[in-house]
Amino acid sequence: MFEKLEKQTLSGRVYTQLQRLITGGEWKIGSRIPREADLMEQLGVSRNTLREAIRGLVQVGLLETRQGDGTFVTASSELSAILNKRMSRSSVIEALELQHALDREAAALACLRRTDEELERMEHYSKLCRETLDGPDHDAYKDADWNLHVTIMKASRNRLLLDLYESLFEKLQISILFNRFIPGTRYDVGHPALISAIRDRDPERAMQAVDDYIMHFKAPHLEADDPANSPRNGE
Amino acid sequence: MFEKLEKQTLSGRVYTQLQRLITGGEWKIGSRIPREADLMEQLGVSRNTLREAIRGLVQVGLLETRQGDGTFVTASSELSAILNKRMSRSSVIEALELQHALDREAAALACLRRTDEELERMEHYSKLCRETLDGPDHDAYKDADWNLHVTIMKASRNRLLLDLYESLFEKLQISILFNRFIPGTRYDVGHPALISAIRDRDPERAMQAVDDYIMHFKAPHLEADDPANSPRNGE
């Protein structure tokens, strides 16, 4: 949309380099990064310049410093760090409604743009969901479910949608939404219908399937919480 | 959920203070903030400490420094700053598809939750749109259009949706989407249909109206940017 032809300051370039190490996965989340003295030497910058860059990463939420201990990685991308801050202040219903919006759009676009290879992967993860649903390993189900959603996002060929989705919901957040439900519930409601619609490239049916499973998850919360919904919700 | 009452670092506290001045509107967007020397004195901190705070705000995107000139306010909230960064790397089509997702959800929710007072405001802005559409003052139209969208978002009673929408699209960004179109085009396509549906509390028709006007704006870009499916924004 825009072009960026900024002239970067030295501490800005250091910030970018460090950020790349984090988003690139070379510095894992939770790990301690090298001490200031070492980074100064490796980067060839002074103490203050390095500290300005680190302070920037701390404020964005990618790093956390503990005096007398070290500096640690706390998140992997600017987007997810800031969005997590915001998400922590919102209700489950609000989050579900946002997920509804993104899932619908992605499902419709995936119908138009998906490849056969992507369809195969969706079916693979859907199968995995069914297999792990009643098993003892809840994390395995959440992984499969998450991967299914992400695969659909990717098939929409919209990086913006995907980035936002991954930053907003993360495996961890998704599982929070799910943890409120009692075991035995059919969590995979709508998966088969959704994938079938994507296979047939039928956006209408795909969106209907999304409506169904979101409403299924939303219903319990509408009874308990009621901050913002006066009338009953449709059909 | 507990807040973080950890002891903040000095530069962290300065960061927060400066941020409040920005989000609180005391430092307007585009204006130049006091020089470092003055801020040092007012805040009672050393230059390095102050600079670490300022650098943090620069990296988040709230400030911009120009050597030899000064430091300027560039955004009013962390969310919009980070999101703007991300939006600048995305195509118009991607942005429109995201707007589609959010508009649809908000329209459907607004049908269920809107008050009569909100409906009046929608009709007011819609009327304003019609009146200013063919006038000389393009900004007046964009203002009215933006206000209409925001009113619908507010009527959805979902603060998360609203915050995201405002941060993502801002008056300025919206106008960029529109500036590509030649004057004379019917920009208010779908407004009457949308509001009519919200008045009748009919989600299906409301979403259909959103589909219509988004498609109307999207069509020209699908021709130009043809294979809307090329994964772009690498970096």
Next chain:
DNA sequence: GCTCATTTGTTCGTATGTATG
């Protein structure tokens, strides 16, 4: 083009606070 004051950018030196063992 040049000078000059202004403002941010960068570096160094030094001292202090804090966690770990």
Next chain:
DNA sequence: TCATACATACGAACAAATGAG
């Protein structure tokens, strides 16, 4: 108690960019 490793903070100096005259 002590030593060590690390981040925190301050002050002073010089470099580089900008804008005005």
